[in-house]
Amino acid sequence: MQNLLHNLNPEQHAAVTLPAESALILAGAGSGKTRVLTTRIAWLIQTGQISPSGLMAVTFTNKAAKEMQARLSAMLPINTRSMWIGTFHGLCNRLLRAHHKDASLPQTFQILDSQDQLSMVKRILKANQIDDDKYPPRTVVYFINSAKEQGLRAAKVVTHDPISRQLAEIYGIYEQQCQRDGVVDFAELLLRTVELLASNQPLREHYQARFKHILVDEFQDTNDLQYRWIKLMAGSKAAVLAVGDDDQSIYAFRGANVGNMASFEREFQVQNRIKLEQNYRSHGHILDSANALISNNTERLGKNLRTDAGLGEVIRIQEASSDREEAQWMVEQIKDLTRQGISSDQIALLYRSNAQSRVIEHALFSANLPYRVYGGLRFFERAEIKHAIAYLQLMDNPHNDSAFLRVMNFPTRGIGAKGQETLQDTARQHGISLYAAVPYLAGKAGSTLGAFVKLIEAARFETQMLPLPELVQRVLELSTLITHYQSEKEGADRVENLEQLVSAAALFISEEGFANDAPALMGPASTVQTALVQGDGMEIMDADAALATLMSPLSAFLSHASLEAGDNQAQVGQDALQLMTVHSAKGLEFDAVFITGLEEGLFPHENSAKETNGIEEERRLMYVAITRARQRLFLSFAQTRMLHGQIRYNTKSRFLNELPDENVKWLTPQIKQNWFAPPKSAWDSDTSYSGNSSFQAKPVNPSHHSIIPTNADGWRIGLSVKHAKFGEGIIIKLEGSGTNCRAHIQFYKLGLKVLDLNIAKLEKV
DNA sequence: ACCAATAGATTTTTT
DNA sequence: ATCTATTGGT
Secondary structure (H helix, E strand, O other), X not given: OHHHHOOOOHHHHHHHOOOOOOEEEEEOOOOOHHHHHHHHHHHHHHOOOOOXXXXXXXXXXXXXXXXXXXXXXXXXXXXXXXXXXXXXXXXXXXXXXXXXXXXXXXXXXXXXXXXXHHHHHHHHHHHOOOOOOOOOHHHHHHHHHHHHHOOOOHHHOOOOOHHHHHHHXXXXXXXXXXXXXXXXXXXXXXXXXXXXXXXOHHHXXXXXXXXXXXXXXXXXXXXXXXXXXXXXXXXXXXXXXEEEOHHHOOXXXXXXXXXXXXXXXXXXXXXXXXXXXXXXXXXXXXXXXXXXXXOOOOOOOOOOOEOOOOOOOOEEEEEEEEHHHHHHHHHHHHHHHHHOOOOHHHEEEEEOOHHHHHHHHHHHHHOOOOEEEEOOOOHHHOHHHHHXXXXXXXXXXXXXXXXXXXXXXXXXXXXXXXXXXHHHHHHHHHOOOHHHHHHHOOHHHHHHHHHHHHHHHHXXXXXXXXXXXXXXHHHHHHOOHHHHHHOOOOOHHXXXXXXXXXXXHHHHHHHHOOOOOOEOOOOOOHHHHHHHHOOOOOOOOOHHHHHHHHOOHHHHHHHHHHHOOOOOEOOOOOOOEEEEEHHHHOOOOEEEXXXXXXXXEEOOEHHHHHOOOHHHHHHHHHHHHHOOEEEEEEEEEEEEEEEOOEEXXXXXXXXXXXXXXXXXXEOOOOOOOOOOOOOHHHHOOOOOOOOOOOEEEOOOOHHHOOOOOEOOOOOEOOOEEEEOOOEEEEEEEEEEEOOEEEEEXXXXXXXXXXXXXXXXXXXXX
């Protein structure tokens, strides 16, 4: 026990050894949050206050859950696999599997990922002849997910206009379809669980009695539904330890509600709020800058990071004339850092939006610097893997129409659009699944589809005694997916991925502790299951016991495929520069960090100005970016940038102005004010940001887009000018020459005007 | 059934 | 500029 608490600072120590009451830990960046969380669990167990089965720890990502398990295993000789440590969705899935009957779900219910959900909505729109221009599928999906996050079923959605009425109706059809198919989407995993616990008192009380400690990581990222779930699991007795950092809340756009932190303190009568402000990551200049920047936000719980490390290097700021030059400058700096002994994988190149990676990649590639881009397609999202999974899904649950549609004609087996339509019509008429509708079909479509159904049934029959990896292998053969891709020109990678799916299945079996020879299609003890579940109904079978008896390896693997889509990294190489968005960098740290594209309109992003508190969220994002760096931090922006095939002229980001002078060093001379800066008043608040300081213009000469054009009279793009009537503005575009010369000028007060330079009286400022 | 052309949209992302 | 999804033609 002594060594568990050894080396903790006073705040960490206090957090780890808190009494069994609910508490909020405000954990700053790099303050040892994960360490506190895992040590707290270990300490609770080691001091005998709780058994491993009596606590639950919730995270957002599988990566975080795995790390917690790994660290815990290193601290205590316990089996962490059986513990309730997992993601919100993973743990809800566990509860729903165990209590599928109470939740009105089939035992083999399957999970729709975002792609599947979108295609399901598209299908519904088409089938009901709803104009998808008026109701874009993405909007419908957003509507459905938001409703679910508010805990609303279709019938409960409050509608006030024809549009929302129609949306609610689509939601209703979608709900029915999912239920009939035996599928649930991500939000549904949460909502179903919340409804199950809310309506089933014995079940609720069972889990409330079981979990005496609940620990929640990244609490600032919870949405309303997730918070409700925590409340239901906790009841009035459990001690909930919420760990989070309101300054790192960057997911409001997907429903995260920082307000949950305040609600938590109130509703759980939190007596203890502990701040972890000692930072173990960054040098002083970096940390001071981060503190200064974030102090510009108004809605904060309040926190200031400190470090024992020295000031270290100042932050370098570079102004480049173009995005290409910015990238070129980075290449030089990177070479320099490498010479200083910093390894490439300890250097992160961060950007606000993915589109920015292209220019950087190009420069790195030309300079022969190996790099790795995060955020590509993940393993289980690849088309060929989705196809293989669809076959497996049909074997486990043939009524999954999404899976059926994906592969009924892939590889092609002569089922045309006509046949598919007839099948869908028939299914709709009878209110049954596509699979079940096949026997109703006559003619050519009937026979080809019949053959497909037979294929699925034969695969099922043939593989019923096979262990999972062999089943997967066999299905790849029977489906002819492998042969199909072998005959395709560019199919080699896909064949390789499909073969990797077999390995993934083998790995899964061993990691989940299934017997190596357990038949994939069968639950371990299906007979016992009926006896227990169909008991008098009063007895609660705990999820652990239920799952041990009824989860088949295949069902478990399919859940795994949906809930854990695999690595987010495109290429794997040992020593490569790390390229990623600021969002994906959250939780990571590097010796050296470059934050690029620090321009108004890009970072902060122009769209953020329209959102409530959008600029504050962008600032938190910048805060996250800065606090990724251990020793060296480089910030850069470009005067011109290629975006959407057009050149944009941006001003430097307001965030650069919020960094204290003593922490930064400009590598490029700063021009007076800086040429695009709107008058001070326009900068002060969130709401006044109009996006006017950032605009788009066609290049005067497309072949010289990295040069800022200047005309003979000394007018140039970016020049500040003053007009007697319009006030001050900035030239954003010049056209023509001599007597026919016009300037496009963005005036701070009045917006864009086109003026003839020979007529208008303009003053250079 | 397959390919080419065209239209539309490009902030951030996990499950 | 580039990618995707859909459409229309062969």
